[in-house]
Amino acid sequence: xxxxxxxxxxxxxxxxxxxxxxxxxxxxxxxxxxxxxxxxxxxxxxxxxxxxxxxxxxxxxxxxxxxxxxxxxxxxxxxxxxxxxxxxxxxxxxxxxxxxxxxxxxxxxxxxxxxxxxxxxxxxxxxxxxxxxxxxxxxxxxxxxxxxxxxxxxxxxxxxxxxxxxxxxxxxxxxxxxxxxxxxxxxxxxxxxxxxxxxxxxxxxxxxxxxxxxxxxxxxxxxxxxxxxxxxxxxxxxxxxxxxxxxxxxxxxxxxxxxxxxxxxxxxxxxxxxxxxxxxxxxxxxxxxxxxxxxxxxxxxxxxxxxxxxxxxxxxxxxxxxxxxxxxxxxxxxxxxxxxxxxxxxxxxxxxxxxxxxxxxxxxxxxxxxxxxxxxxxxxxxxxxxxxxxxxxxxxxxxxxxxxxxxxxxxxxxxxxxxxxxxxxxxxxxxxxxxxxxxxxxxxxxxxxxxxx
Amino acid sequence: xxxxxxxxxxxxxxxxxxxxxxxxxxxxxxxxxxxxxxxxxxxxxxxxxxxxxxxxxxxxxxxxxxxxxxxxxxxxxxxxxxxxxxxxxxxxxxxxxxxxxxxxxxxxxxxxxxxxxxxxxxxxxxxxxxxxxxxxxxxxxxxxxxxxxxxxxxxxxxxxxxxxxxxxxxxxxxxxxxxxxxxxxxxxxxxxxxxxxxxxxxxxxxxxxxxxxxxxxxxxxxxxxxxxxxxxxxxxxxxxxxxxxxxxxxxxxxxxxxxxxxxxxxxxxxxxxxxxxxxxxxxxxxxxxxxxxxxxxxxxxxxxxxxxxxxxxxxxxxxxxxxxxxxxxxxxxxxxxxxxxxxxxxxxxxxxxxxxxxxxxxxxxxxxxxxxxxxxxxxxxxxxxxxxxxxxxxxxxxxxxxxxxxxxxxxxxxxxxxxxxxxxxxxxxxxxxxxxxxxxxxxxxxxxxxxxx
Numbered sequence: 001x002x003x004x005x006x007x008x009x010x011x012x013x014x015x016x017x018x019x020x021x022x023x024x025x026x027x028x029x030x031x032x033x034x035x036x037x038x039x040x041x042x043x044x045x046x047x048x049x050x051x052x053x054x055x056x057x058x059x060x061x062x063x064x065x066x067x068x069x070x071x072x073x074x075x076x077x078x079x080x081x082x083x084x085x086x087x088x089x090x091x092x093x094x095x096x097x098x099x100x101x102x103x104x105x106x107x108x109x110x111x112x113x114x115x116x117x118x119x120x121x122x123x124x125x126x127x128x129x130x131x132x133x134x135x136x137x138x139x140x141x142x143x144x145x146x147x148x149x150x151x152x153x154x155x156x157x158x159x160x161x162x163x164x165x166x167x168x169x170x171x172x173x174x175x176x177x178x179x180x181x182x183x184x185x186x187x188x189x190x191x192x193x194x195x196x197x198x199x200x201x202x203x204x205x206x207x208x209x210x211x212x213x214x215x216x217x218x219x220x221x222x223x224x225x226x227x228x229x230x231x232x233x234x235x236x237x238x239x240x241x242x243x244x245x246x247x248x249x250x251x252x253x254x255x256x257x258x259x260x261x262x263x264x265x266x267x268x269x270x271x272x273x274x275x276x277x278x279x280x281x282x283x284x285x286x287x288x289x290x291x292x293x294x295x296x297x298x299x300x301x302x303x304x305x306x307x308x309x310x311x312x313x314x315x316x317x318x319x320x321x322x323x324x325x326x327x328x329x330x331x332x333x334x335x336x337x338x339x340x341x342x343x344x345x346x347x348x349x350x351x352x353x354x355x356x357x358x359x360x361x362x363x364x365x366x367x368x369x370x371x372x373x374x375x376x377x378x379x380x381x382x383x384x385x386x387x388x389x390x391x392x393x394x395x396x397x398x399x400x401x402x403x404x405x406x407x408x409x410x411x412x413x414x415x416x417x418x419x420x421x422x423x424x425x426x427x428x429x430x431x432x433x434x435x436x437x438x439x440x441x442x443x444x445x446x447x448x449x450x451x452x453x
Numbered sequence: 454x455x456x457x458x459x460x461x462x463x464x465x466x467x468x469x470x471x472x473x474x475x476x477x478x479x480x481x482x483x484x485x486x487x488x489x490x491x492x493x494x495x496x497x498x499x500x501x502x503x504x505x506x507x508x509x510x511x512x513x514x515x516x517x518x519x520x521x522x523x524x525x526x527x528x529x530x531x532x533x534x535x536x537x538x539x540x541x542x543x544x545x546x547x548x549x550x551x552x553x554x555x556x557x558x559x560x561x562x563x564x565x566x567x568x569x570x571x572x573x574x575x576x577x578x579x580x581x582x583x584x585x586x587x588x589x590x591x592x593x594x595x596x597x598x599x600x601x602x603x604x605x606x607x608x609x610x611x612x613x614x615x616x617x618x619x620x621x622x623x624x625x626x627x628x629x630x631x632x633x634x635x636x637x638x639x640x641x642x643x644x645x646x647x648x649x650x651x652x653x654x655x656x657x658x659x660x661x662x663x664x665x666x667x668x669x670x671x672x673x674x675x676x677x678x679x680x681x682x683x684x685x686x687x688x689x690x691x692x693x694x695x696x697x698x699x700x701x702x703x704x705x706x707x708x709x710x711x712x713x714x715x716x717x718x719x720x721x722x723x724x725x726x727x728x729x730x731x732x733x734x735x736x737x738x739x740x741x742x743x744x745x746x747x748x749x750x751x752x753x754x755x756x757x758x759x760x761x762x763x764x765x766x767x768x769x770x771x772x773x774x775x776x777x778x779x780x781x782x783x784x785x786x787x788x789x790x791x792x793x794x795x796x797x798x799x800x801x802x803x804x805x806x807x808x809x810x811x812x813x814x815x816x817x818x819x820x821x822x823x824x825x826x827x828x829x830x831x832x833x834x835x836x837x838x839x840x841x842x843x844x845x846x847x848x849x850x851x852x853x854x855x856x857x858x859x860x861x862x863x864x865x866x867x868x869x870x871x872x873x874x875x876x877x878x879x880x881x882x883x884x885x886x887x888x889x890x891x892x893x894x895x896x897x898x899x900x901x902x903x904x905x906x
Contacts, residue, residue: 009802034661036680043800068681160645170642171624171683188641189623192613208487225708227489228521228701230624230683247700248681251707255678258711259794265718266790266878267783282816283823286787290824293783297776298831304772311771315764318771319757322887323750325775329782330720330746330880334739337719341712347496349462363735370736371743378751425719427783434775 011041018049030056039068047076054081054089063089067097071104078104087116090125094168096141096249099128136220137213139253140234140243145173147200149183154196156186169246171230175204181239182207210235211245217253222346224250260422261344265337267293267427289427296431300325300438307442314452316383317445320392321438327371327396328403328437332429335360335407340421343411353412360408361401368400387451395444399437406432464494471502483509492521500529507534507542516542520550524557531557540569543578547621549594549702552581581696589673590666592706593687593696598626600653602636607649609639622699624683628657634692635660663688664698670706675799677703713875714797718790720746720880742880749884753778753891760895767905769836770898773845774891780824780849781856781890785882788813788860793874796864806865813861814854821853840904848897852890859885 010033017026030038030053038057042050042065050073054062066077066089078086078101086105090098090113102110102125114122124142131137145164147156156173164170173191175184184204186194194203209227211220211234223232224247234243263269269285304311304321311317338360342348348356376393380386407429411421445452463486470479483491483506491510495503495518503526507515519530519542531539531554539558543551543566555563555578567575577595584590598617600609609626617623626644628637637657639647647656662680664673664687676685677700687696716722722738757764757774764771791813795801801809829846833839860882864874898905 009805034680036661040679157645164642164646167642169681169683188645189613189617189620192610192641192645193617208489221704225701225704226493227487228622228704230622230700247683247704248678250704251674251678251681251700254704254707254711255798258707258714259798261711262714262718262790262794265715266786268787268790279812279815279819282812283819286816287820287823289787290780290783290820291827293779294776294824294827297773297779298835300775300779301772302835304775305769308768312765312768315761316758318764318774319754320750321771321774322753322757322778322891323747325778326746326750326753326884326887327743329883330743333719333879334721334742337715337721341715345708345712352462359732359735362732363739366732366736367740367743370740371747374744374747382751382755426786430782431779434779438775 009041009044010037011044014041014045014049014053018052026052027056035061035064035068038065042069042073047080050077051080059088060092063092067093067101071100074101075104083109083113083116087113091117091121094141095121095124095128095143095243096139099125100138103129103133131213134217135213136211136215136217136232136234136245137243139217139220139245139249140211140213141246142243143167144233144241144244145170146176146180146241147173149175149177149199149201149204151200152196153191153194153198153200153203156191156200157196169231169248171246173200174233174241174244175200176241179238180241182210182233182235182241185233207233212236213242218257218344220245221250221253221257226346257344261340261425264420264422265333265340265426292427292431296434299435303435303438303442307446310442310446310449313449314388314445316385316388317442317452320379320441323375324395324399324437324441325434328399328433329430331364331367331400331403332407332433333425335364335404336411336425336429339408339411340425343415343421357408357412360404364400364404368397371400372397385452387448391445391448391452395441398440398444399433402436402440403433406436462494462497463490464497467494467498467502467506471505479505480509488514488517488521491518495522495526500533503530504533512541513545516545520546520554524553527554528557536562536566536569540566544570544574547594548574548577548581548596548696549592552578553591556582556586584666587670588666589664589668589670589685589687589698590696592670592673592698592702593664593666594699595696596620597686597694597697598623599629599633599694600626602628602630602652602654602657604653605649606644606647606651606653606656609644609653610649622684622701624699626653627686627694627697628653629694632691633694635663635686635688635694638686660686665689666695671710671797673698674703674706674710679799710797714793714878717873717875718786718793718879745880745884749887752888756888756891756895760899763895763899763902766902767841767898769838769841770895770905773832773894776828777848777852777890777894778887781852781886782883784817784820784853784856785860785886786878788817788857789864789878789882792861792864793878796868796874810861810865813857817853817857821850824853825850838905840901844898844901844905848894851893851897852886855889855893856886859889 013029014026017029038053054066057065066074090101093101102113105113114125117125145160145167147159171188173186174182175186177183183201185207186200186204190203209223209229209232211232213234220232223229230247232245233241234245236242267289339348339356342356372393375396376389379392380389410429414421414423466482467479470482491506507519510518519527543554546554555566558566567578570578598613598620600612624641626639627635628639630636636654638660639653639657643656662676662682662685664676664685666687673685676682683700685698686694687698689695720742792801792809795809825846828849829842832845833842863882867874867876
């Protein structure tokens, strides 16, 4: 990554002008930059400053900005804006963003804003609001070009000229029958290249991939990657076209899912933690995982206390507590991350995970052997005790194997029970492994205490 | 995620037909499925099976499949295929995939395959090969539609009809002057909607974002997300259009970068670890991080030995080694992940990281206080020793603060020195924090040993 050494960031210039009270210059500045710049700056400005900028912008641009910023900023802004203003902005948005924005409101405010919308918009948004969050129905917009299969290319182009003015990000025409059932699609490129007198059904391509409204957004993203799509049709149970998802939303989904995975692996709580939330909100997200770690650590301590006699007789045993815990943690995270990531990208199949699990175990046996031999050498050289070296190194091998097993199996079990397997990575696996590894270690030491002394 | 319970996977059907030796049925099956299905199946088939399928497919489809599969499969296949066959396939690929494929070959084989290509293709590929991996130049293809700014819309459409037949994924026309300098762009949608008699320069939009060939692929992906792009022009130092990047490649880049971050956080080595590599290759990727953990753990053990006297006098001190290490590790990972992720998505600015770092420290002071109080309560209740409870809980607060500091500062330092900050997450931060936390703990215990006994 390169460091940004460009002229002052837009948000700094906004702040400077606000401080000077120079609203004219602010007007000029805000109108000169693209909506993408404004959206980015909103990350760094406070709600009042953002609201001021929304007021300066024309309604269409303001709607685009409000629809495009991150959810946590949207939330603050929808709280701050009047219902009238909010309804005006929602009216101008693409249907998917309109629904996402209204969804953020409290139930009664939602109703009031919906009532302020034009009838057609209101109906669209109400329909979209029925879909669950993070599904294809939540991502889709209803604005699309659907043309009858018997129309000629020239007619289709004429229809687009007349009706497509408010369809942004139009890359394909969907070809449908009289019942609006999806028959195929025609990329604009092919439409431009096709002979104008051909009927659409003769020049269209078969639709390789489609979604249903209930499909999980992660699966939607995988379809885009697998089929190299820019837009995906959404059909209902009768094959009727109900909407489409565009790739710009998928880029955001991938970013969100990646953040979510990282966030769970690192024990950060929600993926929102990456944004500029307040201190207390951030603490609240992270504390549960820290307390889990704290609890696990204290349980480990209690286990150590249980083996107090062994420890006070052979104090050397305590020296290896850190290394056994470090390895159990690292190995568990390695294996669980492999499985969780594979499940997310579809490379590990939920119904056929065994090849991947078997591979993890083989890798672990090999790594366990290497780790075991290294440990044996170091401990023998360090403490000059063959029994201790044997004990520590064989425990290490067992711990490696055990940590791999929990790391691979826990995410699979979570998946079976419909829990996001990403929760199984990070603090959860580490804590479990710490406790079990320590118990294995001390139990073996206890069993062979007569040769250690 | 839903479990896939569909009919047998394509790769299983391929294997069954191979076992029966029924090549006719195999031909029929392979021709019936889409290239995306075949690409996916290649993940699960061995090189020989993949090669057999490539032979059955027509050259164009085979080229698309070979260009579309993951790099590690491409690598095996380019090794297995004859140079003649390889050249035939490369000839059919888009220029970006052609260059990526040739790049995988050994230097001398590269030369021989390049010589087998047609002159025009050879030149294109040689030019693309000069760009560094993981840059815009590596991602871009040279196939694009560039039309002079004075051409009329109708003329532009005519030009596309005549010349765009082999330009896949065409979403925009780039508008250039006589020197091929980029002046603007026209989405096909706007082209279809525009009046045919207008000159391009009157209907084009300003280009909001562009790349130079040396730009890092992560930055390219951030541009796509920020500006909601489907295609990004690449220009050289004289503003001349040299290629374009399409969003399908960006989806792959995002997947790759997300895997890479996860991979480094989990100490898995390269992002390839998520794929079906051999056992020894996987071991080799992971062992360095395990050995780092092993080394760190043994150093911690050596530190414990250094405080042997304190430990043998107050054995209870040993009980808290696990909890202190667990917290130091968890906190370090939380903070470093926040910073590394923020740097990757551009939300933490390399030249202005202080707001984010300050926030981490505030969160950490708050979390430290909570953790400290909890610990105080538990330890007092458990061991009935006020001095021990005071010692452990105050150490805990120091450890939380210290772990946050290393977690936030190390990635920033790595960035300053041009090292990928993702290396600072995971095993590296955990190991450092383990050692330092243990030292802080035992040093404090030693200092106050007179009140503990």
